[in-house]
Amino acid sequence: KILEKQGQQMKLEIKLLLCGKESSGKSTLFRQIMNLYDNHNDCTAYSKIIQTQLRQNFVPMMQFLSRVKADIVDEALPLFERFSKLKTQEELEYFFIIDNYEQLTSLAASASQFINTHSLQSVIPWNAIYQFQEAPRILQPTYEATFEDVLNSKISLKQTAFKVFKQQNRFLRFIMPSENNIWLKYYQDSQAIVYVVNLDLFDQKKDEINLLIEQMREFDEFINKTEFKDCEVILILNKVDRLEIKLTVTQFSTCILDYKGNNSFEDVSAFIQMKFQRLNKYRKRNIHTIFCNALSQQTVGGVYKNIVEVVLQSEMKS
Ligand SMILES: Nc1nc2c(ncn2[C@@H]2O[C@H](COP(=O)(O)OP(=O)(O)OP(=O)(O)O)[C@@H](O)[C@H]2O)c(=O)[nH]1
Ligand SMILES: [Mg+2]
Structure with a gap:
């Protein structure tokens, strides 16, 4: 009976991969969601x-x-x-x-x-x-x-890579793929990728490469793998609060050389969104972009609802 129940739950389950560069805010986002919908608190x-x-x-x-x-x-x-x-x-x-x-x-x-x-x-x-x-x-x-x-601290999540949330008779299973890809087999049949980008890095470089550009390259490489061609992609452009603060003192065009617009938050964020959207190689699926400040509970509440909407809608289509 237990097996039967588990089998049914598996069928009702929607797998989401939670990915992104280190320190992009995956754990913070996840903690907020757990706190909002699972009353999880281990502070x-x-x-x-x-x-x-x-x-x-x-x-x-x-x-x-x-x-x-x-x-x-x-x-x-x-x-x-x-x-x-x-x-x-x-x-x-x-x-x-x-x-x-x-x-x-x-x-x-x-x-x-x-x-x-x-x-x-x-x-x-x-x-x-x-x-x-x-x-x-x-x-x-x-x-x-x-x-x-x-x-507000930098604390990794340890044992929560497989957390499940119940949502309108369905189960959302969040999975954080590990770096060495041992779970690759397990997460191949995921329905959605939640990809977190750290906007705070737009003015930083490593080995002469701008770290926002580097994140675009990594995003491109990841979401365009053939095994993900039918996956919904939810792009979380995180740390907007930091982008906004930095734009008051830093010219975006000195960091991202092909940017020709002005330094307003609206124009810069629209440009970043457009650059990421253009990387989609499979026309059949969409890239849904959400700007986020993972430190704000209210914002994350909205982001979570958005994620649920996207995956449930894509379920109805298929
Ligand atoms: N200002 C600001 N800080 C954020 C935001 N999201 C996360 N942070 C901070 O960024 C740091 C890294 O966040 P984490 O959630 O640990 O990042 P992660 O993606 O889980 O990182 P790894 O576990 O190393 O892969 C923490 O100090 C957070 O407090 C945001 O939207 N705004
Ligand atoms: Mg983490």
Whole structure:
């Protein structure tokens, strides 16, 4: 009977692949969806990890601030000389949580303020800024991570690669393909690909290649595999909040050389959307584009509804 039930569920199941470059926001998106539709919440388990991330960010943050000649660093130098001499995990913990709590939290506050007043939000990773702003809370010995903290930190999902959501008598199964492709056989009969792109990378390069262009190339290569020719493709252009902030200080056309338009968010985002859409090699299926800020619960709620609509409609067609 159980087997029969499982068999029926398999037939009612819709497989979605959740893909995209590392740090594009797959886990964040997934966490939000779980929180909205599955009441899933495991935040306090991450308290220690988040504290450790913040401690580890202190030194690079100070090095960065000293490069941009922030005077708050001078005051902090004696503190960091002592810090660099620490060796064991206990020493570190003691240093951060008990010994220098007052000094470190006031330093974090000055650093956050400096970042804001000098419009440096676009050059520092978002999770570092967030944790610095929240330092007085995070550095407390009794700190318990909130959902907000987990979303805004860089924490991978471990065991959730096969999460199923029930939707109008159907089951949506989200699958995150692993890098070494051992699941390739399993995910070949997927109905949809949810592909997450990190817009925050448009002004960055690796080996002389712009990282937005690089994501277009990877997207092209992935979605145009023959085994996916009948798959719906849902393209999530994520981190729009970062794109918007960066466009206030960076000219898009200096990063993407074939862009000839103005620097408004509307024109730039329309251009990016058009570039990705054009990569579709199979006319029979569509690329559905959704702009997203995965940190916003409301936005992700809309994105999820959109995804459900696309897959259920494509089911009716076939
Ligand atoms: N500002 C901003 N940050 C985001 C957004 N989505 C995700 N992030 C942040 O980006 C970082 C990476 O997000 P993850 O969800 O861990 O990325 P991932 O795709 O799962 O990365 P891997 O597991 O390494 O493949 C985290 O620090 C998130 O807080 C967004 O829309 N806006
Ligand atoms: Mg992840």
